[in-house]
Amino acid sequence: MVQSHMHATDATNLADLYDLPPVDWAFIQGRLEGGLTQAPGSGGPGRHTCWLTTLNADGSPHVTGIGALYVEGGLWFETGERTRKARNIARDPRCALSLATAEFDLVVEGRASQVTDPSVVAALAARWAGEGWPVSVDESGRALTAEFSAPSAGPPPWFVYRIDLTAATAVRTVDPGGATRWRF
Template sequence: MRIINLGEAEGLPPVDWDAVVRKLEGSAEPAPDGGNTRTTWLTTLNEDGSPHVTAVGALWHEGTFWFQTGATTRKGRNVARDPRCAVAVSIRDADVVVEGVAMRVTEPDALTSIARAWADQGWPAEPDASGAGVTAPFNAPTQGPPPWNVYRIELRSATVTLGTDPGGLTRFRF
């Protein structure tokens, strides 16, 4: 991993990636009096190259973000055509943006693992019997009918902005 301290000119120390990962793994919510929430935002690329940004139920699991979507949704069509994407989320004392490539997951063990992780967070997902993705008793109406495709983001970079004193702004290249 290459670490680029974007706050060095202001005398800020580099952000500790391992501390950020511990917060992502622990689902560290933003501060109760903070102005943000734990919404995870996914950006994909439309056919004309413009960004498409939408809130998703992405989950940090096994060292990266995972998300699911119907094949006919705009984000589903976008990542099928161009898998480059970004995820942004606020966690306790930090804002995190990761960039990478969305890789479709169909391996049974991986689908079982992520479905269990989503179920542990309150969304009762389970692998679809067809092996195509996951299913659940409910999802956002815009996702279309199950099974929903599952994607794992292969991380290329992350930018983390700390909201604590002394703060920090660091880019990580993986």
């Protein structure tokens, strides 16, 4: 996996009325690349919880807490194929993910897809293991296994999903402040 940067094709300063500068996408991206650990006291507020919203069959939202990684311009997570979020994504890949860091609150919109390429799955397993989750690639080479995961992930095997961003909105929570929406 080669690190790449997302380039926003369109940015809208949502804080113009307060004479605040637009938030730079490179600042957001750099912070995301620094990691979103789940350990208490490691993020803002208190730790990083990502909230994934998928669409139920009737169009209503399903929101669940997940852990996520930002790699190669996308957000990545894992879950079992029988979870509601996985079933929702298989039917309709549109989703949103929100998270809070000490520097900004962020909501991204995009399309999620299951990724089973063995080299990608192995690279992500190594990243998660490096953050303290003792995960490995299962015998299929296409999914993950470990002694535990979040209860919302269901039982192993856990499959890897990538959210390709179509839009993002950030509200900067530190000086100089600001709020910006990007389209990709």
